[in-house]
Amino acid sequence: MLDDLIFWALALLAVAGGVMVFRFDSMARATYALLTSLLCVGGEVLLLGLDYLGVVIVLMMTIEMAIMAVFMVMYMMNPAGLMPMTMVHNKRGAAVICTGVFAALAAGILLAPWPARRGRSSADPTMDLGLSLMGPQMLTMMTLGFSLFATIVATVVLATRRGRYDRFGDDLKARAADDPVRGGVGR
Amino acid sequence: MSLELFLLLGAALFSIGLFGALTQQSIVMLMMGLELMLGGIIVGAAAVWHYIAPAAADAQVLVVLAVTVMAVEMAMGFAVVTALFRSREVDLTDMAAELKE
Structure with a gap:
């Protein structure tokens, strides 16, 4: 029960963070949204019982996003998001492609006859x-x-x-x- | 919690990342989209380990591979941005494509 709760909290936060990356005007906020999303990914990996890999992901993403924030400030023309501006191209086509990709993946996930769990995880x-x-x-x-x-x-x-x-x-x-x-x- | 839910989460992250990688003009933002896509792959691989083959470590190796790809992508991306910016003062993909012509 508790695991379900944690899963849903992390999953919703991960997806919301992922969406907000491309909606924030401020590049710094976008970086932190991406950090939130990837930390939740690390949390899900921890939840699945992969302690080492989960911790590695959490540590690596924290450092990586810190470096990314520095590069943002160096190269982006609008790092603080003080002037609202959009730098996107072909939004509609990309939305169609991504909806199609998600639909295809979801159909595969729900329709595929997944094999039953084989073997047990070792203690370590x-x-x-x-x-x-x-x-x-x-x-x-x-x-x-x-x-x-x-x-x-x-x-x-x-x-x-x-x-x-x-x-x-x-x-x-x-x-x-x-x-x-x-x-x-x-x- | 089930395998399908985890895989759906991975698919959602992958699709959002793909949308970002396709739409964003700024190279740094494009790389953020790629990172999200790899995050989805990590969730999927970890779920496959837990729900299908916990006795074998192959899915764990896939997670290690995805994490390494993330690091390589990040480092190479920033190096390319640095080289592009140094030679042409460019940080958008479209501008880089225009100058090629």
């Missing part, structure tokens, strides 16, 4: 996850690790102001880097 699902990631799912784990590393490199390459072609010329043949301030000792 986190242990299961760890053994799985370090055993049969090792390839998944390694792929994730490599993609995260590639992301680190790619983000730095994209975000840096002066790359090596700016510093060493187009053919990379310059002997000394062309920097505005020379580095090294005894400059």
Whole structure:
């Protein structure tokens, strides 16, 4: 009974937060609405008995939204929402597509013959996850690790102001880097 | 609480996120839509673990995958916005498309 109550509270809050993300004028408020929604997602995962993953989601989303708020202030033309303005395109077409997607998903969810629950969860699902990631799912784990590393490199390459072609010329043949301030000792 | 309810919640979050990703012009807002879509996928995977196959950890691995995709999407998105803004002072998708032509 209590679980039902928690589920409905979190579900309604998650959906309401998700809707409000695209209705608020203020970007900061939109970020917090998204944070609310994703924290409720983490809460639902906790409710399902995945303690570790739920806590990971909650922590990650909190930090992520804090970073997102900083980027909002940096790049958005209207971060505080003081001038009401809409920056949307093709609202009607998107609404039709999304209603269709939701209807198709809901029909599949309600009509599919879901299999009965097989097996019982072990006392420690986190242990299961760890053994799985370090055993049969090792390839998944390694792929994730490599993609995260590639992301680190790619983000730095994209975000840096002066790359090596700016510093060493187009053919990379310059002997000394062309920097505005020379580095090294005894400059 | 049942599998269907959790999956419906996931589908609702996914659809709202899709709407945002399709309509928003600002790249940062578009990324918020993508995050919501991934949130729906996380709810669905966790529900499948709990209600269908709690003995296997595969659905949990799917949650880990979705969380990683979220992190990668966020980092790459902000890096691309930074690069676009630095070279063209642009933060809207339509403006970026116009300047290409």
